[in-house]
Amino acid sequence: MELYITEISKYLITLLLALYTLECFLCFRFSDEERRRGIYIRQNFLMFFVHFSCFMVICFQTGKLEYLFFYIFQQILLFATVMLFHMIYPKGNRLIINNMCMLLSIGFVILTRLSYEKAIKQFFIVTVSIAIGMVIPYLLQKFKFLKSLTWVYAMVGACALGIVLALGSVTHGSKISYSIGGITFQPSEFVKILFVFFLASALYEANDILRVTLTAIVAGMHVLILVASKDLGSALIFFIVYVFMVYIASGNVLYLLLGTAGGCGAAVVAYQFFTHVQVRVQAWKDPWSCIDDAGYQITQSLFAISSGGWFGLGLFEGNPTSIPFVEADFVFSAVAEELGIIFAICVILISISSFIMFMNISIKLRDRFYQLIAFGLGITYIFQVFLTIGGGTKFVPMTGITLPFISYGGSSVLTTLIMFFIIEGLYMIRQDEGVRSVRRKKEKAGRQGTSYAKEDAKRAAESQTEDE
Amino acid sequence: MQKKMQRERQRARQKTSRQIRIVTGMFVALFFAMVGYTCYYAMTNKQAMINNSYNSRQEMLITQNTRGTIYAYDGQVLAQTVVDADGKETRQYPFANMFAHVVGYASHGRFGVEAQTNYYLIQSNVKLSDKVASEMSGEKYPGDSVITNLDVHLQEVAYQSLGVYKGAIIVTEPSTGRILAMVSKPDFDPNEIESIWDELREDKDSGVLLNRATQGLYPPGSTFKIITALEYIRENPDTYGNYSYQCGGRFTRGEDVINCFHGTAHGSENFTKSFAKSCNASFANISVMLDRPSYGDTLEKLLFNCDLPVSFAYNKSKVIMDETVSDSDVMQASIGQGTDQITPLHMNMITAAIANDGILMKPYLIDRIENDNGNIMKQFSPEPYGSLMSQDEAEALTKLMSEVVESGTATKLKGLSYTAAGKTGSAEYNSDKSDSHAWFTGFAPVEDPQICVTIIIEGAGSGGDYAVPIARRIFNAWLEPGDGGSGS
Numbered sequence: 001m002e003l004y005i006t007e008i009s010k011y012l013i014t015l016l017l018a019l020y021t022l023e024c025f026l027c028f029r030f031s032d033e034e035r036r037r038g039i040y041i042r043q044n045f046l047m048f049f050v051h052f053s054c055f056m057v058i059c060f061q062t063g064k065l066e067y068l069f070f071y072i073f074q075q076i077l078l079f080a081t082v083m084l085f086h087m088i089y090p091k092g093n094r095l096i097i098n099n100m101c102m103l104l105s106i107g108f109v110i111l112t113r114l115s116y117e118k119a120i121k122q123f124f125i126v127t128v129s130i131a132i133g134m135v136i137p138y139l140l141q142k143f144k145f146l147k148s149l150t151w152v153y154a155m156v157g158a159c160a161l162g163i164v165l166a167l168g169s170v171t172h173g174s175k176i177s178y179s180i181g182g183i184t185f186q187p188s189e190f191v192k193i194l195f196v197f198f199l200a201s202a203l204y205e206a207n208d209i210l211r212v213t214l215t216a217i218v219a220g221m222h223v224l225i226l227v228a229s230k231d232l233g234s235a236l237i238f239f240i241v242y243v244f245m246v247y248i249a250s251g252n253v254l255y256l257l258l259g260t261a262g263g264c265g266a267a268v269v270a271y272q273f274f275t276h277v278q279v280r281v282q283a284w285k286d287p288w289s290c291i292d293d294a295g296y297q298i299t300q301s302l303f304a305i306s307s308g309g310w311f312g313l314g315l316f317e318g319n320p321t322s323i324p325f326v327e328a329d330f331v332f333s334a335v336a337e338e339l340g341i342i343f344a345i346c347v348i349l350i351s352i353s354s355f356i357m358f359m360n361i362s363i364k365l366r367d368r369f370y371q372l373i374a375f376g377l378g379i380t381y382i383f384q385v386f387l388t389i390g391g392g393t394k395f396v397p398m399t400g401i402t403l404p405f406i407s408y409g410g411s412s413v414l415t416t417l418i419m420f421f422i423i424e425g426l427y428m429i430r431q432d433e434g435v436r437s438v439r440r441k442k443e444k445a446g447r448q449g450t451s452y453a454k455e456d457a458k459r460a461a462e463s464q465t466e467d468e
Numbered sequence: 469m470q471k472k473m474q475r476e477r478q479r480a481r482q483k484t485s486r487q488i489r490i491v492t493g494m495f496v497a498l499f500f501a502m503v504g505y506t507c508y509y510a511m512t513n514k515q516a517m518i519n520n521s522y523n524s525r526q527e528m529l530i531t532q533n534t535r536g537t538i539y540a541y542d543g544q545v546l547a548q549t550v551v552d553a554d555g556k557e558t559r560q561y562p563f564a565n566m567f568a569h570v571v572g573y574a575s576h577g578r579f580g581v582e583a584q585t586n587y588y589l590i591q592s593n594v595k596l597s598d599k600v601a602s603e604m605s606g607e608k609y610p611g612d613s614v615i616t617n618l619d620v621h622l623q624e625v626a627y628q629s630l631g632v633y634k635g636a637i638i639v640t641e642p643s644t645g646r647i648l649a650m651v652s653k654p655d656f657d658p659n660e661i662e663s664i665w666d667e668l669r670e671d672k673d674s675g676v677l678l679n680r681a682t683q684g685l686y687p688p689g690s691t692f693k694i695i696t697a698l699e700y701i702r703e704n705p706d707t708y709g710n711y712s713y714q715c716g717g718r719f720t721r722g723e724d725v726i727n728c729f730h731g732t733a734h735g736s737e738n739f740t741k742s743f744a745k746s747c748n749a750s751f752a753n754i755s756v757m758l759d760r761p762s763y764g765d766t767l768e769k770l771l772f773n774c775d776l777p778v779s780f781a782y783n784k785s786k787v788i789m790d791e792t793v794s795d796s797d798v799m800q801a802s803i804g805q806g807t808d809q810i811t812p813l814h815m816n817m818i819t820a821a822i823a824n825d826g827i828l829m830k831p832y833l834i835d836r837i838e839n840d841n842g843n844i845m846k847q848f849s850p851e852p853y854g855s856l857m858s859q860d861e862a863e864a865l866t867k868l869m870s871e872v873v874e875s876g877t878a879t880k881l882k883g884l885s886y887t888a889a890g891k892t893g894s895a896e897y898n899s900d901k902s903d904s905h906a907w908f909t910g911f912a913p914v915e916d917p918q919i920c921v922t923i924i925i926e927g928a929g930s931g932g933d934y935a936v937p938i939a940r941r942i943f944n945a946w947l948e949p950g951d952g953g954s955g956s
Contacts, residue, residue, distance in 0.1 A: 004600065306511070306517045341507060348499060356496070359488055366481075389502065390502055
């Protein structure tokens, strides 16, 4: 009986998530939220079934009742998030919220399987984070002064990173966190958002060479502090975000090439001078030759991914806990092993669909500042997904950063939630922009009465309905 | 003015939109590359990873499934796991020593088919309902079975024929590459592996654990003349028939002397006779005329110093041949002495390619994998490796090798109900030149080769006297079913 349930649910779970993922991309066929409603409701049902099926397997496998209660709490949280958000922000984007909840629920499933205690801790952090996140779209629309805080962002960000470097505690060889009142923070996570705000506010008006140089100095400072803290993954994210944001702000492809060349040069220098960089690269090039030490984690991760096959071994049927720090750095490999490669690919595709939505919103935003923020956060998010999954699959050297929403880690999940809610805020700002611009054009058209202006207004009205 | 500014702004916005789209596309492409790479890497390396000793999933599968059974091609059990009343598992090998090296053992790092197919043996692909039934009765799931190409009768004949000698025999089907028999001596009883392991490990001299058929490196002796002949034919495709030489029992060049076996003077001989009589002096004479880089290329094409296209443990054959090699060394190399080294497996592959119009089929041991319900999980098929020589060259060599049987060193294969072709060798391995390994490599029937045999007997004497009679027994077993054989 148990065996039938676990076997059949393997295929069922994969199928349900594949359908959910399909809906993620189908929604790009429609340009207004109204027509996507059917998709969103179907997604909510699929989400529920995936989550439910996974926990049914967990309950059968463990035979413990507490897992059932835990599931119910999770379900309530996710349901409340979807419903409340829709009620508070009827004009919000529901794909982003759905994807957020879908990924969170996958995170709960895999964390519960890996470590019940950590899953519970994560659940509380997520609950608080969502409560905080819910007010962000509102604040973003109210706080018009965010554009002018350029140097505040830079100062706060650099200081936060500097303090960690000076006083932080060492975890796995990197100084990345410090504790206040028993709660451990990883400031590099939050500083990512400040950094994007800094770049957006510094570059939205002027993007001459002086500005770019000035931002380069600040960005370089951030990156250097992170390298000194041995947090190479975050350093790389900051660097990439800087290069791409300067490219979009200036529109000059030369900056992108210059930045890439500079980055490659810096990587070579880092490789020459830091042994921990050499060790990472060595473990990436040939993990099998150093399987006892540097290559241990990555080879264990590869074992996990390859043993799963297309549909996975089933929850509790594999051995993902053989990977050190699996719940933070290698959660993707655990997902691939027990839930299957197809499921894992769906997780990637859901992340990509969120990214594409971020970028669509960025394109539609008229205000340059907000446009740059949406773009910068999108790059931050997707590049982090890329680094962590690429690291676990030996596609790129391992950097030891988390998979947003799925990995265990309070700072990570709070930061990603804030990022997603900021995007929601920007989405609603865009809608107000659209309404305002139509109103303005209409007024203008009425005043001038020319056919040209009328046409213009018509075009603007059309473009407004097209807005995401 | 205002309109112009507005239009400029519009253009700038469009440019930004385009750039954002490009960046989006870049990242999506990056992810596709990563997903493709991951799937490819995980799927292609799946077996190697499961077999890696650092992978704990192997232990998981072993506790979950009973190790599968290894069968001969006709269905006889070669290795199986027996579970007693207490649930204690024992690996049994019904034929004991006979299949020791080829089937191998399942503990102490594993060996042979046990190692090669470990991945399949520890998996269980039985029907779900059977799994449930096993679960109910508290048994482990039955592992998948491996059906090999091995023929029990042929193996038995080969095993018995080698007698008390050390050495190896490998028998294949030239048109498919199927390995029909593989014997290595000295041998051991895999049933006793637990108790004899330490003793075998310590005994470095006799190398009992070595599979001589695939891992044993021997001086090829006169069997190497097949390759020297091929190179001579390649360099003189139209005129090699005109070759003539007067053999006085030795070939001298400067201070170097190459003696014929037992110093026999072969008299006046052409190319065919030189080959048939295995005349060392004549081949030394040929060798100094050969273009050394081209000779080196031919050897490389025949997979010397290269990886062999097989999926089990073996050693690479070694030979040094380029323009820097001295006359003296070329003379030695061309008759398979000196530093040349080859495995019986490799010699068999070259012979099989000659029998198969120059096309080498990859030698393989495993026919298929079945689950416990008898459904085929994976079927292995014959795979061509490629052409080692042209069809004309293969035909020319076949003629030479037929003459060896007709009038040369392997006349013990003459006058049978089938025709055979081959080459003998007596590889001297001691400086005092009294001891030699007996070689034979050949195939039968000549018109339609069905079986290719390579034999090495350590320290027995001449190939014609010791190896050829064994070849005859193996050919008989396969080609004359009435003779008690189990021929196909």
